[in-house]
Amino acid sequence: MFKKILVVCVGNICRSPTAELLLRTALAPSTITVASAGLSARVGESMEATARKVLEERGQCAEGFKARQLTADIVNESDLILVMEKEHVKQVLKIASHARGKVFLLGKWQNEREIQDPYRQGQAAFIHAHALIEDAVGSWAQRLGH
Template identity: 80%
Template sequence: MFRNILVVCVGNICRSPTAEILLRNALASSTIAVTSAGLGARVGESMEPAARQVLEEHGHSAQAFTARQITPDIVNESDLVLVMEKEHVNQVLKIASHARGKVFLLGKWQSDREIQDPYRQGKAAFIHAHALIEAAVCSWAQRLGH
C-alpha cells in the first residue's frame, strides 16, 4: 500500500509540480499523499509561468505551489519515488541509497519513457511535456487502483 508518493525532477518548477498536481487529482478519492521535490530545486519559487499556464489551460491550479529541495528524509517518508529521466534514478539513489526498489520513471508504463525538461524551450515544449506527464500519471493511477 502506497501512502506517500514523491515526484522528482531537477528544478521542481516545471515537470514534477505538474505531475504532482495531476497525480494528486487522479488519486483524489484515495488517501495517498502526493508531493514533489527537485534535485537542484529553485527553492521557494512558484511554478515556471509557461508550465503553470499549460496546467491551468487543462483546468488545474498551481497557485499554492512552492519548490523544495529533495532530502534523504523526504525520500525516506516516500513509499514510491517517480522521476522524469533515467539519470534522476541514480541521483536519487546517491541521496538515499536504501531507496532502491521504490524509484521508478514516471514514464515506466510507456516503455520507460523519459520526459525531457521543457525549461526555457517555449510553450510548445511545455505542452508536449504536459501531454507525456498526463499519460504517465493516468497509467500510474490505474495501477494504483484509481
C-alpha cells in the same frame, strides 16, 4: 499499499509540480498523498509561468506551490518515488541508496519513457511535456487502483 508518493525532477518548477498536481487529481478521493521535490530545486519559487499556464488551460490550479529541495528525509518518508529521467534515478540513489526498490520513471508504463525538461524551450515543449506527464500519470493511477 502506497501512502506517500513523491515526484522528482531537477528544479521542481516544471515537470514534477505538474505531475504532482495531475496525480493528486487522478487519485482523488484517496488517502494517498502526493508531493514533489527537486534534485537542484529552485527552493521557494512558484511554478514556472508557462508550465502553470499549460496546467491552468487544462483546468488545474497551481496556486500556492513552492519548490523544495530533495533530501534523504523526504526520500525516507516516501513509499514510491517517480522521476522524469533515468539519470534522476541515479541521483536519488546517491542521496539515499536504500531507496532502490521504490524509485521508478514516471514513464515506466510507456516503455520506460523519459520526459525531457521543457525549461526555457517555449510553449510547445511545455505542452509536449504536459501530454507525456498526463499519459504517464494515467497509467500510474490505474495501477494504484484509481
